[in-house]
Amino acid sequence: MRTCLVLLLAALSTGAQSLTLEIGLLGRHPEESLPLTSLEPRIVDDGEAGAEQGIRDNNTTGRFTGQSFVLDPVVIQPGESAAAAFRALHAKGVRLFLVNLSAADLLAVADLPEAADSLLFNIGATDDRLRVAECRDNLLHTAPSRAMLTDALAQYLAWKRWTRWFLVVGRGPADTAYASALERAAKRFGGKIVERKEWTFDAGARRTDSGHFHEQQAVNAFTQVDDYDILLVADEADSFGEYLNYRTYQPRPVGGTQGLTATAWSGVFEQWGATQFQRRFNSVTGRWMTPLDYAAWLAVRSLGEGATRTSSADPQVLHSYLLGPEFKLAAFKGVPVGYREWNGQLRQPLLIVSRRILVSVSPQEGFLHQFSPLDTLGYDRAEVRCAR
Numbered sequence: 338m339r340t341c342l343v344l345l346l347a348a349l350s351t352g353a354q355s356l357t358l359e360i361g362l363l364g365r366h367p368e369e370s371l372p373l374t375s376l377e378p379r380i381v382d383d384g385e386a387g388a389e390q391g392i393r394d395n396n397t398t399g400r401f402t403g404q405s406f407v408l409d410p411v412v413i414q415p416g417e418s419a420a421a422a423f424r425a426l427h428a429k430g431v432r433l434f435l436v437n438l439s440a441a442d443l444l445a446v447a448d449l450p451e452a453a454d455s456l457l458f459n460i461g462a463t464d465d466r467l468r469v470a471e472c473r474d475n476l477l478h479t480a481p482s483r484a485m486l487t488d489a490l491a492q493y494l495a496w497k498r499w500t501r502w503f504l505v506v507g508r509g510p511a512d513t514a515y516a517s518a519l520e521r522a523a524k525r526f527g528g529k530i531v532e533r534k535e536w537t538f539d540a541g542a543r544r545t546d547s548g549h550f551h552e553q554q555a556v557n558a559f560t561q562v563d564d565y566d567i568l569l570v571a572d573e574a575d576s577f578g579e580y581l582n583y584r585t586y587q588p589r590p591v592g593g594t595q596g597l598t599a600t601a602w603s604g605v606f607e608q609w610g611a612t613q614f615q616r617r618f619n620s621v622t623g624r625w626m627t628p629l630d631y632a633a634w635l636a637v638r639s640l641g642e643g644a645t646r647t648s649s650a651d652p653q654v655l656h657s658y659l660l661g662p663e664f665k666l667a668a669f670k671g672v673p674v675g676y677r678e679w680n681g682q683l684r685q686p687l688l689i690v691s692r693r694i695l696v697s698v699s700p701q702e703g704f705l706h707q708f709s710p711l712d713t714l715g716y717d718r719a720e721v722r723c724a725r
Contacts (some may be wrong), residue, residue: 355403358640358650361426362388362410362633363419363446364437364461373579378624384437384460385410386622387630391637393621395644404644406637413438419446427451432652435636437461437629440471447473456652458636461629465518468680469716472723475652477659477681479635480628481601483518485715489599489687489699490592491522492713496701499566503589504533505559505581511573515594519569526704532562536570536577556584569593596691599699602631603690608698609671635668635683639676642666671698672711679718684711 364384388408395406409431413422419442426434432455436443440462447457452475459467459478468482494500502523506516516533523530538555560568560581568585570593572578578595590597604615604625618626626634642664643655658664660681665673674685689697700710706717 356644356648356650357405357407358433358644359407359409359431360637360640361431361434362408363413363422363434365413366415373575380624380627383627384629384633387626387633388435388637390618390621391634391641394638395641398641398645402645406641420449423449424451427455432456433640434458435460435633440464440467443467444471444473447476454652456656460632460636464514465716468682468721470722472680477676477683479632479639479683481685481687482682482715483515484521485687486599487515487518487522488525488714490597490689491526491528492699492701492704493689493697494528494567495526500528501531501564501566502528503562503565503568504530505568505570506533506535507572507574507577508535509574512571515573516571519571519593531565534559538577552580553584556581557586560585560587565589567592570595597689597696599687599689601628601685601687602626603688603695605690605693605695606688607695609669611669614669635666639666677712680716680721680723682715684709686711687714
């Protein structure tokens, strides 16, 4: 069987014209931040390593189809313009882009006149507005939205009948946005926010000799509220959420951005062939794949699958195919994934995990949809105001 497959691919290669797809990767230099613990590795190639894995996977097939894929990464330094970095790659002939930028920078790049003939993949920004009101025809999303992440978690909480939520929100705008997504998810899936508090305690003294005692006392006092089933934290900057675990006044689980979380990918995931995939990535990078790596890999593999099926590197041809019903990508999630034609969002199962184990996978059984259970996660067609 394997010999027959090799011969078939070789035959296809004989008649195929050579085609090279150069893919740009735009991302800003990450801000230096104090890690929660010295045990956490400092990742300097987050996203880029996932894209490179996609390039390797594409080129494995490309050897037989006459196609080759090349990654051109650009790190935008502080004070530099994302638009200028995009224009520089565009001037080199690059028309396919992975973009790991803020929502504002992403829209600024997508709206450039030069971007009209390009295809962009958002691999990092989770902002719901990019999928609801500010869609762009040249933009697809492999990063899940905040609504998808919170819906995935809320479905599991509904399955557990943990319906009373104590919501703790950080002071940043991203924390507020995540909290808003949780409020929306509560209305959709039967949750009730019985208490909401803003976190104002500074946890920066954790490395002092008495830091643990100070945090223990502060969290214990802060969480003395009426009864609830789970504490949900909105702390996208990861500045305080981890300190709530095991310190709450009542013995309750913690979830949200820390504790029990919803994510597109995790090193603890081992089902549906993921173990082999994780090992291939780890053997090259020496670390485990992150959600950003996975989003970049999905984007590159989407282009690889599209180029194989259409025999084209044209962004418009690829865009039309990826949004069509024939596109299906094996993503190590148990079901094929594809893009929602109404906002360009990749629909996919999401993992419910703790730091060391897979807890569940959403959508949960029993949450139905007229088209796909995957569309129970995030904004549905009728809720989207984009004109496509």
